[in-house]
Amino acid sequence: MPYHLDKTLDKVVRNLKAKGKRMTSTRRVVLGSLLHAKKPLSAYELMDYCASTFEHSLQAMSVYRALEFLESEHLVHKLNTSNKFVACSHIAQSHEHGVAQFLICSKCDKIAEQQIDPILIDALTKHARKQGFTLIQPQLEIECICDACK
Ligand SMILES: [Zn+2]
């Protein structure tokens, strides 16, 4: 793992430890691979990436389990539109994680994560309620074209 990623991962390990959670070697390589890839990967692409980039072969089941844990800690986000996973962009911070919005370039898969203003979530919740719907998962995934592809 490159030095700057190791440093980031060490910080994540400390934040987890403070919450009484553990970073296993599988979780570390899965998260490190997503950080290294800098783009969303499916669980199978992730398996290939770990194997080809870090010579670390993993079983699909362990990848899914690691992703589940990392997702519950807001270290990784699942994109529902593509069924792929992406490392959280403010991973080394320990504060509460709000609802995320993702800007995704449909040409090159470049992705940016932003926090949605809680006022907007309130408005969404109210609008949905008017139609008899209750918001379950307000994460937004917005199709875009990045400046490099435009
Ligand atoms: Zn995030």
Ligand SMILES: [Zn+2]
């Ligand atoms: Zn692009």
